[in-house]
Amino acid sequence: MxxxxxxxxxxxxxxxxxxxxxxxxxxxxxxxxxxxxxxxxxxxxxxxxxxxxxxxxxxxxxxxxxxxxxxxxxxxxxxxxxxxIARSFQNIRLMPHLSVVENVMLGQQVHANSVLDMLKPLSLFGRSRWRAEAEALLEEMGLDTYPGEVVATLPYGVRKKIEVVRALAARPKxxxxxxxxxxxxxxxxxxxxxxxxxxxxxxxxxxxxxxxxxxxxxxxxxxxxxxxxxxxxxxxxxxxxxxxxxxxxxxxxxxxxxxxxxxxxxx
Amino acid sequence: MSGYWTGILTILAINVIMAYAIFLPVATGQLNLGGAGFQALGAYTAAYFSANYGLTVWLTLPLSILVGGAVGIAIALPLLRTKGVYLVLATFALAEVIGGAILNTEALGGAMGLSVPDYVDYPVPMGAAVLVTLFCFYLMATRFGLAMRAAHDDEVVTDLLGVSVRGVRVAAFAIGAALAGLAGALYAHSYSFVESQSFNATLSIYVLLYVLLGGTQTALGPLFGAVFFTLLPEVLRSILPEFKSWIVLAFGAGGNVSPPDESWRFVILGLLTVLMMIFRPEGLITRTLVDRLCSPFTPRRRVLREVAV
Structure with a gap:
């Protein structure tokens, strides 16, 4: 120390x-x-x-x-x-056509870069581990009201927080x-x-x-x-x-x- | 089933596969206006190897997929360095080069074309179209599909989140090229004849239109676009004569009505295309539309207001 x-x-x-x-x-x-x-x-x-x-x-x-x-x-x-090192942006830069939980799953990418992880379905047959983790993180942050909602339709303040949660999904220092x-x-x-x-x-x-x-x-x-x-x-x-x-x-x-x-x- | 309908089903299946071939790069934000070139590659691969080496359709199909995919990777690596309108022009030029090269190659029949021995009936292309559709739905549900859509929305942030944007784009382009190769091989075996003029710029443009007008946000879009725009001319073919006689009646003219000119079908098709671009620029099937149809009773508005506090 x-x-x-x-x-x-x-x-x-x-x-x-x-x-x-x-x-x-x-x-x-x-x-x-x-x-x-x-x-x-x-x-x-x-x-x-x-x-x-x-x-x-x-x-x-x-x-x-x-x-x-x-x-x-x-x-x-x-x-x-x-x-x-993860970051958020001055103007919100979430992916507008992706849902809340998909944006968060994108934040996990750094821990899922193997070919196998890339080709496993995220939510085709039930919930994948990644999806469950993303939803748990959203719940922990009090943002679990609308995981499936497309980001573009959400209020500004909520989107700001979701952008932070996406960065957190990478488990940054x-x-x-x-x-x-x-x-x-x-x-x-x-x-x-x-x-x-x-x-x-x-x-x-x-x-x-x-x-x-x-x-x-x-x-x-x-x-x-x-x-x-x-x-x-x-x-x-x-x-x-x-x-x-x-x-x-x-x-x-x-x-x-x-x-x-x-x-x-x-x- | 009549020959007319089996013919329609065959071309429908090939168009659906082609739509997915172009959809994959478009979903990553890369327009591909060279669909016909990759389809020609597949068609001529199948024609050449079944005519000269007697390969059956079950061997030429995978071979055409491989050739399409391999050329796709080789081309995507340098080509995807260009962006926007330059990429559109480059893919367009590529298709022209492939067409020109085939036209001037004696071994491929040049302007005479090649006849293809091993005929397949409509169930084969239909089955292939179903498999390709399922494959694309699966692909879009994976993390790879997520990365594709992210690269489409914001390539800078996608890169910062640790995705190799270039890798994803090259892969999507190459898988698309492989599917176009499959579509070409099915075309060759269904029509028993290939000539380079069939794989022209109009084909590339039409296939891109299926995708853009059907919608690029979900895997449903290209399916819908291809089905709609393949069947619409056929529907117009059957209702146009009646339509014309109504119009003639409305203006009070009597007597014999001349059969409508074929080209009117394309006028109406073009008009519909322009209208859709004005009123639905994101394509007919969007992500929000799918969400709404899947859960029509979710009270979205209320949820929004609760949170907006």
Whole structure:
């Protein structure tokens, strides 16, 4: 329980450039095992880029990304879920023509890649093991009302949760959540927060990109703040809104001073 | 049964198999407009080996499946690097190349065609069509089928979930090509004669239409599309003369009515096709339609509202 064994994911000196445009510059931070960490910053700060670098959608221009001390950069995006990295997306990206339980079964794919598993029917003659597992997971997450329903017909808030459950079906060590509360109302956000806390208690490490500071403070213990692709803050979520650099990033230099003297309130 | 109906059943069976051959790649999000080319491969494989080596139909059928599948894999590997309209053009061009190559090969009879010795009657193609249908329903119920549909919906996410999108697409394309080979062999033995002009672009287009208009989301779609569009011209053939005399009567013209021109059938067929594309672009049979028909008494709306809290 000491030193680097506590670190699940580690980014060091990560740069990403698209031609002349630098999207992240020299970003380094560690995500401890079991952490609930937020990745925040104004629009265009490079948060989603960091997610895309971790999940293998982009390759960093320079720098290292390690999971449990091993570099993951040699693994193509398809293999990273097998290392234990699963993610959700800013805009829900469930398969609209598949049912809820089929989407979740797709999440299990990484554990069912043999030819035999691919060719065994999932639900032709009774329930397969995979289907039973997917339904059990949905039940555990309180989403078992409509396993056979096609996803496109379901409410937004429910689809957001189902996307998280699909990622969980891969039994990941690290779950990347890209704006899980975007587009949700207050009650839905509250329900999602409890839902994510439950997932965290089951031992999954969370790295969350989120604009809703209420959710960030309630769910996450630590935060990394990015601005223009640079890390400007790393520390507890309780004090993030008092940090002068963070205030400046969100409000601009003049307003930040005013906010600092009065009651501080960001986002 | 009359020769007319056995003829219809034979062509229906071949069309159903062809529809599934094209459905499999389409279900993964890859349009294949080269169906006729793969059918020609199967037909000529069967014709050549039964004419020159005396193989029976029970040997030529599996042989044609193998040839179709092998060429399918060989072609899919480079071809599936292209996407969208380029893939459509590439598969179309491939069918033209196969047709052209056959036309210019002396051993395959060139423009004269080949006659095929071992005749099979309609039960063989019908039986094959039933087996192929069952096979495709099974395939779509497996994890492979799930991966196919996922690749169709969102290839980026499917990849991130650990599915080899390319592998799934190549496999689906190749299995489809093998089925098209089977359809070709059945064609050769049912008609006792093959010529490369039978496997033309119109055939490729029709088969793709069966699939797109029948619906690409479930294995029911291509079956329905193939049956509907094979039988519709026949139905029109029998009701068109009466239809024409009604119209003539409605306009108050008397006397003898000339028999309707054959081409009117295709005008109506084309019109129906356009109407379906406007009103039902996802095809006639969709996933939600099947769900609703399977459990008509599920109170879906209420379930939705309860959860939306």
């Amino acid at each position: 000491s030193g680097s064994s506590d670190v699940l994911l580690s980014l060091s000196g990560v740069w990403k450039k698209f031609g002349g445009l630098t999207v992240t510059s020299d970003v380094s931070f560690d995500v401890p095992r079991g952490a609930r960490m937020a990745l925040i910053g104004p629009n265009g700060a490079g948060k989603t880029t960091i997610f895309n670098l971790i999940s293998g959608f982009y390759e960093p221009t320079a720098g290292k990304i390690e999971l449990e001390g091993r570099s993951i950069l040699d693994y193509p995006s398809r293999k990273r879920i097998g290392l234990g 690290l779950l990347l959540l890209d704006e899980p509360a975007a587009g949700l109302n207050g009650a839905e956000t509250q329900s999602l927060t409890e839902f994510l806390k439950g997932i965290s208690r089951s031992g999954v490490t969370l790295l969350v990109v989120e604009h809703d500071m209420g959710l960030v403070r309630e769910l996450c213990d630590t935060a990394v703040v990015l601005n223009f692709g640079k890390k400007i803050y790393e520390g507890s979520t309780a004090h993030v809104q008092e940090d002068p650099l963070v205030l400046e990033a969100y409000l601009g230099p003049n307003h930040a001073k005013a906010a600092k003297s009065g009651a501080s309130h960001v986002a």
